[in-house]
Amino acid sequence: MKLFYILVKKEIRELLTLQMLIPFLIMVAVFMVLGNVSRSEIEKSQQPQKLIIIDNDKSSESTKLVELLKVGAFIVSMDESHSIDDALQRAREQEARMVIIIPDNFNENLSQLKPATVETYSLMNSFSFGSSSQYALLASSMEGINQTISNELISQQIPSASVTELKNPIIPVDHVVIGDKKATITPSEILGYVTSQANFIPIIMFMVIVMSSQMIASAIAAEKENKTLETLLSTPVSRTMIVSSKMLGAGLVALLLAGAYMFGLQSYIDGISGGALSMASSDRLQSAISQLGLSLTSTDFLLIGGSLFGAILCALAISIILGSFAEDVKAVQGVTTPLMVFVLFSYFSSMFIDVYSAAPVLRYALLAIPFTHPFQAIPNIFLGRSDLVLFGVLYEIIVFTVFVIIAAKIFSSDKIFTLKIKMPKRN
Amino acid sequence: MSSNFAVQVNDLHKSYGGIVAVNSISFSIKPNEIFALIGPNGAGKSTTLRMIATLLSPTSGSIDVFGHDGIKESQEVRRVISYLPEEAGAYKNMSGRDYLHFMGSLFTQDTNQLKEFISMGEEISGLGDRLKDKIKTYSKGMTRKVLLARTVMTKPKLAILDEPTSGLDVINALEIRRTIKSLVKNGMTVLLSSHNMLEIEYLSDRVGIISQGTIHAIGTPQELKQQYNAANLEEVFAAITSTTK
Numbered sequence: 001m002k003l004f005y006i007l008v009k010k011e012i013r014e015l016l017t018l019q020m021l022i023p024f025l026i027m028v029a030v031f032m033v034l035g036n037v038s039r040s041e042i043e044k045s046q047q048p049q050k051l052i053i054i055d056n057d058k059s060s061e062s063t064k065l066v067e068l069l070k071v072g073a074f075i076v077s078m079d080e081s082h083s084i085d086d087a088l089q090r091a092r093e094q095e096a097r098m099v100i101i102i103p104d105n106f107n108e109n110l111s112q113l114k115p116a117t118v119e120t121y122s123l124m125n126s127f128s129f130g131s132s133s134q135y136a137l138l139a140s141s142m143e144g145i146n147q148t149i150s151n152e153l154i155s156q157q158i159p160s161a162s163v164t165e166l167k168n169p170i171i172p173v174d175h176v177v178i179g180d181k182k183a184t185i186t187p188s189e190i191l192g193y194v195t196s197q198a199n200f201i202p203i204i205m206f207m208v209i210v211m212s213s214q215m216i217a218s219a220i221a222a223e224k225e226n227k228t229l230e231t232l233l234s235t236p237v238s239r240t241m242i243v244s245s246k247m248l249g250a251g252l253v254a255l256l257l258a259g260a261y262m263f264g265l266q267s268y269i270d271g272i273s274g275g276a277l278s279m280a281s282s283d284r285l286q287s288a289i290s291q292l293g294l295s296l297t298s299t300d301f302l303l304i305g306g307s308l309f310g311a312i313l314c315a316l317a318i319s320i321i322l323g324s325f326a327e328d329v330k331a332v333q334g335v336t337t338p339l340m341v342f343v344l345f346s347y348f349s350s351m352f353i354d355v356y357s358a359a360p361v362l363r364y365a366l367l368a369i370p371f372t373h374p375f376q377a378i379p380n381i382f383l384g385r386s387d388l389v390l391f392g393v394l395y396e397i398i399v400f401t402v403f404v405i406i407a408a409k410i411f412s413s414d415k416i417f418t419l420k421i422k423m424p425k426r427n
Numbered sequence: 428m429s430s431n432f433a434v435q436v437n438d439l440h441k442s443y444g445g446i447v448a449v450n451s452i453s454f455s456i457k458p459n460e461i462f463a464l465i466g467p468n469g470a471g472k473s474t475t476l477r478m479i480a481t482l483l484s485p486t487s488g489s490i491d492v493f494g495h496d497g498i499k500e501s502q503e504v505r506r507v508i509s510y511l512p513e514e515a516g517a518y519k520n521m522s523g524r525d526y527l528h529f530m531g532s533l534f535t536q537d538t539n540q541l542k543e544f545i546s547m548g549e550e551i552s553g554l555g556d557r558l559k560d561k562i563k564t565y566s567k568g569m570t571r572k573v574l575l576a577r578t579v580m581t582k583p584k585l586a587i588l589d590e591p592t593s594g595l596d597v598i599n600a601l602e603i604r605r606t607i608k609s610l611v612k613n614g615m616t617v618l619l620s621s622h623n624m625l626e627i628e629y630l631s632d633r634v635g636i637i638s639q640g641t642i643h644a645i646g647t648p649q650e651l652k653q654q655y656n657a658a659n660l661e662e663v664f665a666a667i668t669s670t671t672k
Contacts, residue, residue, distance in 0.1 A: 003532070
């Protein structure tokens with residue numbers, strides 16, 4: 001056991017070099033900085049916006065519109081020049097982003113139950129995500145004001161009627177049924193929740209599988225390139241122990257790097273979405289999730305973890321074989337490409353296809369790829385198909401065993417020295 | 428197989444596809460002896476050494492190392508040998524000392540014995556405080572010294588040294604030859620290869636002259652010189668290869 005520990009420690013030490021860590025840490029730091037910058041920009045864009053209004057009507061209704069905009073997230077400044085060019089010039093000087101013109105027939109039209117036109121000039125000086133939310137804010141404010149004025153007009157015209165009932169004669173009540181469980185919620189809300197869980201976790205899975213494959217193939221190729229493999233294989237350490245220590249070392253480093261990478265990515269996504277990815281936005285949704293059994297229990301996590309672990313083991317076992325073909329580290333990218341294609345195929349299929357209802361050939365082809373199973377694990381658990389997850393784990397164990405036997409045979413034979421694919425040198 | 432020999436090789440063949448690298452070679456090495464295989468590049472020296480070091484499987488023939496079958500008991504063989512490949516490298520991100528520690532720990536789990544190995548390795552390498560530095564900062568000669576120290580510090584019964592002084596300057600090569608000589612005095616058996624005939628004449632008790640995968644003559648340097656009426660091993664080699672062409 002101590003010998004195994006020594007070998008794993010050596011593998012980790014060889015993989016976690018400063019040359020490898022520095023660019024990686026820079027990338028994580030860049031993600032975090034970008035996230036923070038985006039967050040502060042979005043927060044800035046959500047501050048009250050400066051707005052210039054030309055009120056050509058000066059009626060009670062137009063004043064009401066101005067007051068309603070003031071109640072919203074706007075700092076309103078009235079322009080008395082009645083010239084759009086002058087108002088735009090003033091907006092530029094005051095760094096206001098919008099100018100609104102209320103026409104002189106505003107009140108008249110409303111009183112005659114005709115639509116009144118309100119023109120908006122948006123001064124665009126940026127196309128960033130943050131600036132888009134500023135323009136969206138005005139649009140949503142105008143929509144709210146429209147509703148308020150509409151409600152008032154209806155009340156004036158039909159005093160006896162309930163405005164809400166009149167405007168919504170049909171009240172849809174949505175129920176979602178999963179298996180034998182029901183909840184009162186819209187399908188889009190449930191889809192939004194499941195997608196946020198079932199899409200984000202597979203990114204982590206994808207990263208871990210890809211990184212661990214690259215790590216182990218590089219570890220083998222580096223031993224060949226640095227001419228240390230022959231020395232290592234001539235020591236009285238069993239080849240199985242050498243292979244397994246390389247696998248564990250690469251797996252641990254990949255897990256660590258994927259964790260750090262996801263931490264950076266999460267900071268970035270949180271920054272641009274303002275934490276929009278946080279689950280369960282309302283009590284109603286929470287309650288529905290619970291009623292539908294869409295929250296993961298510790299057993300579910302164990303199954304998902306087992307499925308991911310099985311896929312990582314498969315990737316490591318296949319990569320150690322592929323790494324044996326690489327004569328140097330430069331060739332690693334090339335030899336691991338077939339594996340990457342399969343991982344990508346599984347990943348994208350899980351996003352766009354329901355594997356279990358796909359055509360038989362596609363279904364069996366996808367299920368034959370061990371990496372499909374972890375990507376399907378969460379949807380399967382949510383849909384009450386835990387037995388399929390368990391079957392996937394068993395299948396992964398079989399695939400892993402087969403490839404480990406092949407890897408051990410390669411390491412115990414001449415093939416570890418004779419298998420080679422060298423990338424052509426560029427002149 | 429008789430255990431009177433440290434190594435016995437019988438009718439050994441190795442081919443890669445249609446290419447014959449080693450063709451029916453047989454020789455034996457006595458315990459506490461320095462046996463050298465000499466020959467030009469591509470003669471089959473390294474392939475023979477790699478088969479004895481259990482890295483390559485023979486196409487046919489047998490290898491016995493201190494009573495262990497080199498094919499069926501490769502794990503046992505690896506316990507009594509230590510191999511220095513011609514183009515060996517070391518883990519560049521480790522210091523010289525850490526490398527000796529790592530390699531030593533693959534041979535023993537006993538802390539005291541490991542300390543003994545490292546101490547011996549440090550002494551043989553002769554690098555002193557430079558052992559604290561990373562191997563990537565070493566010259567070729569320094570790296571080769573660490574590698575040789577690593578090979579012999581575990582006191583293997585058989586040290587297999589492929590071109591031990593390859594690429595080294597005169598002083599470093601001389602130091603390494605002296606080290607090998609002294610190790611044999613302490614009971615080690617050495618199998619080495621070289622294409623430097625003068626080095627072999629100085630170092631070896633017995634010599635096997637190999638060319639095109641076949642051993643053409645075996646004997647002490649003195650015997651071979653007498654047999655071929657030659658002044659040195661280079662002339663012996665020239666005489667043998669001219670008759671075999």
